[in-house]
Structures are given as C-alpha cells and as structure tokens.
Amino acid sequence: MxxxxxxxxxxxxxxxxxxxxxxxxxxxxxxxxxxxxxxxxxxxxxxxxxxxxxxxxxxxxxxxxxxxxxxxxxxxxxxxxxxxxxxxxxxxxxxxxxxxxxxxxxxVLDREAIPGAREHGLFLRPIEHFVQLYERLLALPGDRLLNLVVIGGDAAGFEISLALQQRFNGHGLERARVCLVTGGGTVLPGFGAALRERALRVLRRARITVFSQRCTEIGSGVVMLDNGARLACDVPLLTLPAVxxxxxxxxxxxxxxxxxxxxxxxxxxxxxxxxxxxxxxxxxxxxxxxxxxxxxxxxxxxxxxxxxxxxxxxxxxxxxxxxxxPTLLACGERRAIASWGQWSAQGRWAWALKDWIGRRFVARYAEPAVPGAALATSAERGGDPAP
Ligand SMILES: Cc1cc2nc3c(=O)[nH]c(=O)nc-3n(C[C@H](O)[C@H](O)[C@H](O)COP(=O)(O)OP(=O)(O)OC[C@H]3O[C@@H](n4cnc5c(N)ncnc54)[C@H](O)[C@@H]3O)c2cc1C
Incomplete structure (x- = not known):
C-alpha cells in the first residue's frame, strides 16, 4: 500500500x-x-x-x-x-x-505585522474563526455608532468594507462608520488603473472613508497611521498580505x-x-x-x-x-464589479453572475460524486475551463 x-x-x-x-x-x-x-x-x-x-x-x-x-x-x-x-x-x-x-x-495573515494587531485585531483568516467573531460583532448592542476600520486595500479589504457598510448601514440602518486603510498605496494594488478608479468611486458613493496611509499601530479603541492620524476604532478588521x-x-x-x-x-x-x-x-x-x-x-x-x-x-x-x-468584486448591496484585463464594468448583472457562480460551486460539492458525473471546473469560480 x-x-x-x-x-x-x-x-x-x-x-x-x-x-x-x-x-x-x-x-x-x-x-x-x-x-x-x-x-x-x-x-x-x-x-x-x-x-x-x-x-x-x-x-x-x-x-x-x-x-x-x-x-x-x-x-x-x-x-x-x-x-x-x-x-x-x-x-x-x-x-x-x-x-x-x-x-x-x-x-495565514501575519499577526505580528502591525504592533497591537494580535491583541486588538479581527483577522479575516482563518475564515472559520472570523465568522464566529463576526457573529459576535453583529450581536453588539446597536445603541451607539460603531467605528469599524478595515486594514488592507486588496480585493478582500475592498469587498468586506462594502459588506460592512451594507450590513450595518443598509436598509435605512445607521449603526457604523466604516473606514478603509489601504496601507501606503491605492486600493486594489495589482489591478489596472481604470478598475482602481472605478473601485474608489464605488467606495465614495457608499460613504466609506478611504485612507491611503499605512497603519503603524493598533491600540485599544484606536488605529494609528503613518501620517500621525489616529482613527477612532471599535473593531479593526485585518486582511493583510498572506504569509x-x-x-x-x-x-x-x-x-x-x-x-x-x-x-x-x-x-x-x-x-x-x-x-x-x-x-x-x-x-x-x-x-x-x-x-x-x-x-x-x-x-x-x-x-x-x-x-x-x-x-x-x-x-x-x-x-x-x-x-x-476574470475578477468579480462584490460591492455590498447586490451589485458587483466585473473585470478582465483592462476591461471592467459593474452592475446588478455582475452580482447575479457572482451569486450564480458561488452557489453553483458549493452545490457541486454538496452532491454525492458518482462515476461518470461531470466535475466542477474553475469556470464555476469565475475562471476558465480547467486544462
Ligand atoms: C473575503 C475573501 C474573498 C475572496 N474572494 C475571492 C473571489 O471572489 N475569487 C477568488 O478567486 N478568490 C477569492 N479569494 C481568495 C481565495 O479565498 C484564496 O485564494 C483561496 O481560498 C486559496 O485556496 P487554497 O486552495 O489555497 O486554500 P483554501 O481554499 O483557503 O483552503 C485551505 C484549507 O486548508 C485547511 N487548513 C488550514 N490550515 C491547515 C493546517 N495547518 N493543516 C491542515 N489543513 C489546514 C483549511 O481548513 C482549508 O480546508 C477571497 C479571499 C477572501 C479572504
């Protein structure tokens, strides 16, 4: 054997x-x-x-x-x-x-990358831990406005800022102030300039404040930036580069x-x-x-x-x-940005596509595998057919 x-x-x-x-x-x-x-x-x-x-x-x-x-x-x-x-x-x-x-x-996310992150930060990975902590965040009493600061300007940081905005401030609610700290650069590094511009417009329209500075330290109730600014923060959510x-x-x-x-x-x-x-x-x-x-x-x-x-x-x-x-970026409410190379567009149709791809991916693996059945391909994650 x-x-x-x-x-x-x-x-x-x-x-x-x-x-x-x-x-x-x-x-x-x-x-x-x-x-x-x-x-x-x-x-x-x-x-x-x-x-x-x-x-x-x-x-x-x-x-x-x-x-x-x-x-x-x-x-x-x-x-x-x-x-x-x-x-x-x-x-x-x-x-x-x-x-x-x-x-x-x-x-994994480097918990030592920013002083204070390990003690105060809510890390996006492991996702299994994150979902439990997020449920606790949702259960906090809504008697005062929460300051939520997302640290990390990559695709995940962009998506979760908009998700927070939708969850805490959508449907007529006003439960949180959401900021995004992109970390010494623009949002969505690694993507084309047109997509980055589009993403910034979406964030602006959603009333998310974007700071392009680097976060230097996280303390109790505060996030410090490299220009000396101190942001009031009840919950820092971190999506740092992977290690x-x-x-x-x-x-x-x-x-x-x-x-x-x-x-x-x-x-x-x-x-x-x-x-x-x-x-x-x-x-x-x-x-x-x-x-x-x-x-x-x-x-x-x-x-x-x-x-x-x-x-x-x-x-x-x-x-x-x-x-x-191709990339499909969720924009909080049921809209998304779609991009492929230098091309990008946005709308409800892009969310519908992302939603369909996601549900279909999960459903594929929920079905018992039987001999001869077709396998899920990367097309069902928004990718091209597997080789
Ligand atoms: C919020 C968010 C949104 C994203 N959206 C997209 C998107 O729309 N499209 C896209 O293409 N990518 C997206 N990504 C990126 C994508 O999640 C990762 O690139 C992808 O999950 C990597 O897949 P993987 O196979 O390496 O590992 P994963 O799919 O992350 O799986 C890792 C597995 O390893 C297990 N594991 C962890 N530690 C151990 C250990 N020590 N021993 C044994 N097992 C262990 C875990 O339980 C899990 O089963 C997103 C990421 C985030 C955080």
Whole structure:
C-alpha cells in the first residue's frame, strides 16, 4: 500500500476528492488531514457578511466528500512537517507518515505585522474563526455608532468594507462608520488603473472613508497611521498580505524569497519531489503572482493526474494554466464589479453572475460524486475551463 496524505480541504483538494470518488486509486491508502470539518467558500464570504447568504449556503462539508472518495478524514491541522522523515504531526498529536504528500492549506495573515494587531485585531483568516467573531460583532448592542476600520486595500479589504457598510448601514440602518486603510498605496494594488478608479468611486458613493496611509499601530479603541492620524476604532478588521504558516516555514521544503513553497511545473516541491503543493501556499512553476481561488481550483485536475501518476510510478505532466482570470468584486448591496484585463464594468448583472457562480460551486460539492458525473471546473469560480 502506498500512503498518500492530503493536507487541507482547499480548492484543488475538493476537485481531487471528487475525482477519487469517480475513479478510485487502487493500492493507495489516503488520509485527508484538515483543520475544519467544512470549507467556507471565500467568494461568498462578503455576501454572507452583507446578509445575502446564511452560512450553510456558503459551506461545503468535507466528510461526505472524503467518505465518497474512500479517504480517511482526520479533523486536525498540521503543526509540524518533517520533509526528511516524511511525516506530518497533527494538532491532536497523531503522526501521519507518507509516501506522497499534497499540501493545499491556506496561507495565514501575519499577526505580528502591525504592533497591537494580535491583541486588538479581527483577522479575516482563518475564515472559520472570523465568522464566529463576526457573529459576535453583529450581536453588539446597536445603541451607539460603531467605528469599524478595515486594514488592507486588496480585493478582500475592498469587498468586506462594502459588506460592512451594507450590513450595518443598509436598509435605512445607521449603526457604523466604516473606514478603509489601504496601507501606503491605492486600493486594489495589482489591478489596472481604470478598475482602481472605478473601485474608489464605488467606495465614495457608499460613504466609506478611504485612507491611503499605512497603519503603524493598533491600540485599544484606536488605529494609528503613518501620517500621525489616529482613527477612532471599535473593531479593526485585518486582511493583510498572506504569509505561510510557521509549520511550513520550519519544514525543509524549498521556499521562494517570500516564504511560499517553491513548486515546479508538475506542482512538485523543487526540493522534495514526493511533495506537491497548490493554492495560496505555493509559488513558482507556471503560476501567476496573484493568489486567488480561481487559480487554486485550476490546479485541481493537474494535481489529481500527477498524484495518480506519481503513486503509480508514471511520468508526470506539466501544468500550464491560463495566466489571466476574470475578477468579480462584490460591492455590498447586490451589485458587483466585473473585470478582465483592462476591461471592467459593474452592475446588478455582475452580482447575479457572482451569486450564480458561488452557489453553483458549493452545490457541486454538496452532491454525492458518482462515476461518470461531470466535475466542477474553475469556470464555476469565475475562471476558465480547467486544462
Ligand atoms: C473575503 C475573501 C474573498 C475572496 N474572494 C475571492 C473571489 O471572489 N475569487 C477568488 O478567486 N478568490 C477569492 N479569494 C481568495 C481565495 O479565498 C484564496 O485564494 C483561496 O481560498 C486559496 O485556496 P487554497 O486552495 O489555497 O486554500 P483554501 O481554499 O483557503 O483552503 C485551505 C484549507 O486548508 C485547511 N487548513 C488550514 N490550515 C491547515 C493546517 N495547518 N493543516 C491542515 N489543513 C489546514 C483549511 O481548513 C482549508 O480546508 C477571497 C479571499 C477572501 C479572504
């Protein structure tokens, strides 16, 4: 028996499990070790925050997928990876030995990046923790105006600012003042100038105050900026650039200069060819610099094929995804911005498309996999068809 360990229930692993249910891997004993029993679909998180969805509508249960794939499920996250010994230690103390390892765990937010963030900040990841804390925020008494400050001007920061505005101030409510601190630059860095302008107009129209400064410190009731400004803040919500978790940092796997796991075209680690990595924690090969779910899901079919071949001793195939992917940004109320390259547009139709894609993605993985059934593709995350 060859031992396959899958870490994390991320996008590529969702595809892999569905694929394994349709076509089992003979002679392979597989374990999925993952931190949480469900996968909350991040595309739909801003919609949930805004009040458009219930949490079950955004969640994929991992146990039925693992059962259908005949993969043992260990509900415990990795805390140590010894790539030399080929072992993974889980939070519950179990040690999983592997012949082949596939990593599709999420990136984490650096809690030390801003002094005071660890003590006072509400971090967007892990999403499972975030949703519990957000529910507590919603339950705060509405007897005074709350100051909510979103720190991080990336796509997630943009979407959650507008979601907060909709939830706390939509439908005639007036429960919060929402600010967005973009961190020493404009909103949506990495996107085209026209889209950034469009995004700023949307934020302005929603009456969200945007500060382009960097946040230097977070204290009790205050957020400090690098121009000396002090913003009154009851709850700072943080979406900072992603980093890899300590257990990956401390493994012997080769990593790029930012710390992400270095992979080649076949999705294998450049230092340990029995280790595969996909999604936000991986870097290299043909991947584009952006870390997003479309790209993570696109890796699924190639990962499934190469794991199968590696376990059977066959030749692996390079993965060459399309570099560009469309973006759909939720704008709080039931509107969204759609963009592709330099093109962008916005409206209710874009929200309807995002809503349809999100619901369909979750529904796909809620259905039991049966032999011959079509698999979800990245088109169902707003991406192009999988290779
Ligand atoms: C608010 C928000 C909105 C977003 N919207 C979009 C969007 O509209 N479109 C888009 O393409 N991207 C979007 N993204 C980005 C997208 O969420 C990520 O790029 C994507 O989730 C990365 O997928 P992944 O497969 O790497 O990991 P994930 O899908 O994040 O899955 C990680 C898995 O690893 C598990 N795990 C975590 N730690 C451990 C551990 N130590 N051991 C084992 N398992 C572990 C988790 O439980 C989870 O199952 C959004 C992100 C956020 C925060």
């Amino acid at each position: 060859r031992r396959l360990v899958l870490l994390g229930g991320g996008h590529a692993h969702l595809h892999l499990l569905t694929e394994m249910a349709r076509e089992p891997m003979p002679g392979v004993q597989a374990v999925l070790a993952t931190a949480y029993a469900r996968q909350i679909h991040s595309d739909m998180l801003p919609g949930w925050m805004a009040g458009h969805y219930t949490l079950p509508q955004c969640a994929i249960a991992l146990e039925p997928l693992a059962r259908a794939a005949k993969v043992e499920l260990a509900l415990s996250g990795a805390v140590t990876l010894d790539a030399g010994e080929r072992t993974v230690t889980l939070a519950d103390g179990r040690v999983a030995e592997y012949d082949v390892l596939s990593i599709d765990t999420e990136s 890899v978790p300590p257990w990956l940092r401390d493994s012997a796997l080769a990593r790029d200069e930012q710390g992400f796991v270095s992979i080649g075209e076949t999705l294998q680690s450049t230092s340990h060819d029995e280790v595969f990595a996909t999604g936000d924690v991986a870097s290299g090969g043909e991947r584009e610099p952006a870390r997003n779910g479309v790209f993570a899901l696109r890796a699924g079919p190639a990962l499934a094929m190469n794991l199968r071949r590696k376990l059977a001793g066959g030749p692996l195939q390079p993965w060459r995804p399309r570099r560009q992917s």
